Amino acid sequence: xxxxxxxxxxxxxxxxxxxxxxxxxxxxxxxxxxxxxxxxxxxxxxxxxxxxxxxxx
Numbered sequence: 001x002x003x004x005x006x007x008x009x010x011x012x013x014x015x016x017x018x019x020x021x022x023x024x025x026x027x028x029x030x031x032x033x034x035x036x037x038x039x040x041x042x043x044x045x046x047x048x049x050x051x052x053x054x055x056x057x
Contacts, residue, residue, distance in 0.1 A: 003043065010039045 017032030 006039070006043055010036050010043070013039070 013032050014036040017029045017036060020026075020029035020032060
């Protein structure tokens with residue numbers, strides 16, 4: 001899966017969590033926010049190079 005599609009999926013999960021929060025579904029929105037945060041951190045850590053610095057590749 002391309003990084004662009006991963007970013008789109010993470011953004012969509014975040015937006016659905018926001019909509020769930022506004023509609024009062026707090027448990028579902030909390031789960032979606034946590035999923036978006038974990039996915040974002042996993043993508044960021046995969047982009048890091050061997051030396052621990054963020055690369056632009």
